[in-house]
Amino acid sequence: xxxxxxxxxxxxxxxxxxxxxxxxxxxxxxxxxxxxxxxxxxxxxxxxxxxxxxxxxxxxxxxxxxxxxxxxxxxxxxxxxxxxxxxxxxxxxxxxxxxxxxxxxxxxxxxxxxxxxxxxxxxxxxxxxxxxxxxxxxxxxxxxxxxxxxxxxxxxxxxxxxxxxxxxxxxxxxxxxxxxxxxxxxxxxxxxxxxxxxxxxxxxxxxxxxxxxxxxxxxxxxxxxxxxxxxxxxxxxxxxxxxxxxxxxxxxxxxxxxxxxxxxxxxxxxxxxxxxxxxxxxxxxxxxxxxxxxxxxxxxxxxxxxxxxxxxxxxxxxxxxxxxxxxxxxxxxxxxxxxxxxxxxxxxxxxxxxxxxxxxxxxxxxxxxxxxxxxxxxxxxxxxxxx
Numbered sequence: 001x002x003x004x005x006x007x008x009x010x011x012x013x014x015x016x017x018x019x020x021x022x023x024x025x026x027x028x029x030x031x032x033x034x035x036x037x038x039x040x041x042x043x044x045x046x047x048x049x050x051x052x053x054x055x056x057x058x059x060x061x062x063x064x065x066x067x068x069x070x071x072x073x074x075x076x077x078x079x080x081x082x083x084x085x086x087x088x089x090x091x092x093x094x095x096x097x098x099x100x101x102x103x104x105x106x107x108x109x110x111x112x113x114x115x116x117x118x119x120x121x122x123x124x125x126x127x128x129x130x131x132x133x134x135x136x137x138x139x140x141x142x143x144x145x146x147x148x149x150x151x152x153x154x155x156x157x158x159x160x161x162x163x164x165x166x167x168x169x170x171x172x173x174x175x176x177x178x179x180x181x182x183x184x185x186x187x188x189x190x191x192x193x194x195x196x197x198x199x200x201x202x203x204x205x206x207x208x209x210x211x212x213x214x215x216x217x218x219x220x221x222x223x224x225x226x227x228x229x230x231x232x233x234x235x236x237x238x239x240x241x242x243x244x245x246x247x248x249x250x251x252x253x254x255x256x257x258x259x260x261x262x263x264x265x266x267x268x269x270x271x272x273x274x275x276x277x278x279x280x281x282x283x284x285x286x287x288x289x290x291x292x293x294x295x296x297x298x299x300x301x302x303x304x305x306x307x308x309x310x311x312x313x314x315x316x317x318x319x320x321x322x323x324x325x326x327x328x329x330x331x332x333x334x335x336x337x338x339x340x341x342x343x344x345x346x347x348x349x350x351x352x353x354x355x356x357x358x359x360x361x362x363x364x365x366x367x368x369x370x371x372x373x374x375x376x377x378x379x380x381x382x383x384x385x386x387x
Contacts, residue, residue: 030379032338034361035310038301039317040260041086041217042290043079043269046321047329050268055287058295059316059331066314066335067343067381073350074320074328076136076153082319083219085351087259088165089368090133093117097216098124099193103227110134111163126224133161133368153328154350161368166257166355167220169364171234176255178238179220180245183212183263189221189239197241197263210277212263220259249304256362266293268318298335311338313361313382317354334381345380353378 042050047070050056051063074082080098081091093110094117101107101123110117110124111131117124136156167177181189183197192200194211218239220226229235248254261267265280268290280286294316301307301314318330332349335341356370357378369375 030377031357031360031382032311032384033363034256034313034358036254036256036258036306036312037358037361038254038258038260038297038312038314039086039358040262040294040297040315041083041267042262042294042316042318042331043217043264043267044320044322045268045287045318045330046326047331049322050287050318050331053287055284056291058291059333062294062298062316062335063331063333064342066333066341067345069332069334069345069347069349069378069381071346071348072317072330072332072353073154073348074318074330075156075351077140077151077320077328078216079319080216080219080222082351083217084222085369086317086319086355087167087219089352089355089366089370090159090161091136092127092161092163092222093132093134094124094127094222095119095134096121096124098122099215100222100227101125102191105224105228109163109224111161124222126227127163127222128224130160130162132158134158151328156369159369159372163223164225164367165220165223166359166364166367167234167238168225169359169367170257170362171231173362173364175257175362176233177257177259178240178244178248178255179218179259179261180242181213181218181239181261181263182242182266184218184239184241185213186241188236189215189218190227190236210265211275212265212277214264217261217264217267246300249300249306252305254304254306257358260297262290262293262297266290307337312336315354315358317351334378336382339382339384340380343381343383345378347376347378347380349376349378357382 052060075085078097081095084091096119107125109128112129114132116134135158136153138155140151170177185195185200191202193215194201195213196210199206199209265276266289268286280289314335316333321328352369352375356366356375359366
């Protein structure tokens, strides 16, 4: 036990002990200081299923006019795992799409028990503490795959991990964040696992209710400190609907970090009519709906005061491919209001690279796997014009 504590302490010193000034120093000349980041997360398609597809004309055009990463990869599977990695640099021991075990203060998180939460596990204990996250296998047949159709990933060994996200870092630095979730009900995110924007699993059940909002796409609410709400700047009240997103953009009150997630009819996932309704029941309809959604979101951001002042970035990223033997390669678009455009990067990036880059832009230290030495900054896509 003493050796484990010592190892954890040493690991924390390497992975999390770097001061914010160190991150700024490392990023100097590569990632300019950012005022706002608008991060839009789409769903479950391989690069070639979106870029150049006839049903995604705006995304393809936007990728060509902004900056495009052509060698960017999701880290693993399933969705929740990737969302956690985008905001926290780790899967935190969670390798499933389970809902949170809301407000359970008696359980110990998977980090604290050093026990991965795999498919078929109970709902997820609120994430807290420090421990080992789950390994990412090179060949995965456990998450909606099969031995006949394996999922290929870059293997990542488990590492000592702290149960926090970029949201915690932003608040510590005096910056602001929100998680904008389409079809979140007006009464908020607390204990809501699925909703059509009005009805949820907290209200009277309605047969066939579309599962548009899905908690697995709102990673911040899985964390114990957010559920507890001890800090009013980092609580469940930070998760709001799209009506608040458009209001904040119009009023000039957009936070420094906006995590923007369309619902399951508009994120291009398209799980079938029983879950998302008939308008997104096929892949082509889902891609069309998502394409229009991205166009509307980008247009609203461009029209906002936040975009017009300071140094700002829009990132559109897909979480993973759709459980096939295709590489876990996804479209990732970066647009800034200060820098290069029409840049195509073939550097191999992943979700840890994206987190690391955004942290550098905000002058934050690198969190969990974002601190790994082999994780590159996306400096070519965020570069100023005079770079």
